[in-house]
Amino acid sequence: MPDRNAAAWPWLRARLAALRTAPAPGAGGSRPAAVVRTAVVTDSAAALPAEWVSGAGNLAVVPMPVMVGDEIYGEGEDDILETVALALAAGTPVKTSRPSPGQFEQAYRAARSRGFESVVSVHISGDLSGTADAARLAASRVDIPVEVVDSRTAGMAQGLAVQAAVEAAAEGSSAAEVARAAAGQAGRTRVYFYVPSLEQLRRGGRIGAAASFVGAMLAIKPILAMEDGRIVPLEKVRSAARAVARLEEIVAADAGARSGSVRLAIHHFGNPEEAESLAARLGAALPSCPPAQISPLPAVLAAHAGLGVLAVIVGEDPA
Numbered sequence: 355m356p357d358r359n360a361a362a363w364p365w366l367r368a369r370l371a372a373l374r375t376a377p378a379p380g381a382g383g384s385r386p387a388a389v390v391r392t393a394v395v396t397d398s399a400a401a402l403p404a405e406w407v408s409g410a411g412n413l414a415v416v417p418m419p420v421m422v423g424d425e426i427y428g429e430g431e432d433d434i435l436e437t438v439a440l441a442l443a444a445g446t447p448v449k450t451s452r453p454s455p456g457q458f459e460q461a462y463r464a465a466r467s468r469g470f471e472s473v474v475s476v477h478i479s480g481d482l483s484g485t486a487d488a489a490r491l492a493a494s495r496v497d498i499p500v501e502v503v504d505s506r507t508a509g510m511a512q513g514l515a516v517q518a519a520v521e522a523a524a525e526g527s528s529a530a531e532v533a534r535a536a537a538g539q540a541g542r543t544r545v546y547f548y549v550p551s552l553e554q555l556r557r558g559g560r561i562g563a564a565a566s567f568v569g570a571m572l573a574i575k576p577i578l579a580m581e582d583g584r585i586v587p588l589e590k591v592r593s594a595a596r597a598v599a600r601l602e603e604i605v606a607a608d609a610g611a612r613s614g615s616v617r618l619a620i621h622h623f624g625n626p627e628e629a630e631s632l633a634a635r636l637g638a639a640l641p642s643c644p645p646a647q648i649s650p651l652p653a654v655l656a657a658h659a660g661l662g663v664l665a666v667i668v669g670e671d672p673a
Contacts, residue, residue, distance in 0.1 A: 393472070394532070396513075398429035398430065417453065421447075422437055439623070449657070450654045453485060455489075457492075458491075462498055466497065473500040474532045479507055499529060509621055509665060511543040514617070543668065546608075549663045615671040617669045619669070620646045620667075621667075629664060
């Protein structure tokens with residue numbers, strides 16, 4: 355929903371306009387006060403709005419592969435979420451993998467060829483994927499300095515970290531400062547989510563501390579969170595309706611306790627109406643907060659969370 359996403363966060367439109375007119379090093383035309391010397395690379399688990407990606411001239415997104423049966427799909431293909439949903443419903447194996455180091459090498463070398471002096475590479479939690487390791491390996495093979503940031507999170511929580519990095523780079527910050535901006539933003543952002551079943555998380559080995567739930571998975575509706583890069587259990591709830599209501603309460607309490615300008619993002623997989631309804635209720639509970647951005651969960655995350663997931667990201671505007 356690109357129109358809604360851009361309208362939901364007013365600062366986003368202004369920065370899109372600024373980033374479109376700020377040339378990279380070596381570009382023609384008049385130079386802005388701060389020359390963008392650092393490129394930002396991320397992976398598709400960041401769930402960035404397409405409008406934002408296309409508008410940020412110093413940002414590249416490396417797609418993460420999803421394997422459905424014997425077929426390999428790349429994030430961003432038009433039918434990938436539908437393909438994953440049908441596969442999960444049919445019991446067809448769905449697996450994910452990290453991008454290859456070669457894909458990151460290509461992205462880093464492309465940044466070098468465009469005149470950037472350094473790269474900050476911001477990625478999904480290393481406890482969920484080996485993507486950051488692939489990025490580090492690629493960084494050792496290129497002739498441009500690369501700082502790899504393990505965001506310790508995923509989805510739009512990772513996306514907010516990427517946005518903070520792009521913002522810092524657009525202001526002329528050094529690579530180290532850009533990396534700190536990304537890590538700081540990620541550290542201030544929380545992820546809460548509800549899944550109707552833990553089965554997909556169990557199959558993929560992603561539930562970590564939530565493993566204690568598995569024995570009772572058919573009797574409970576778990577509310578989970580991301581903490582220090584891992585998925586951890588928050589509460590066990592006995593019905594789906596109560597789980598969603600409790601998720602709403604947790605998010606409202608977190609957002610209401612923050613002193614800065616709060617931003618919300620909601621991910622779903624196969625249940626957009628439920629996400630819209632949750633966004634409307636959160637809007638009523640948090641009238642001073644801009645409308646939540648709503649988007650499908652990236653396929654690489656949906657493959658593990660399963661159908662019916664609702665995830666809410668609570669973050670803040672960049673300082």
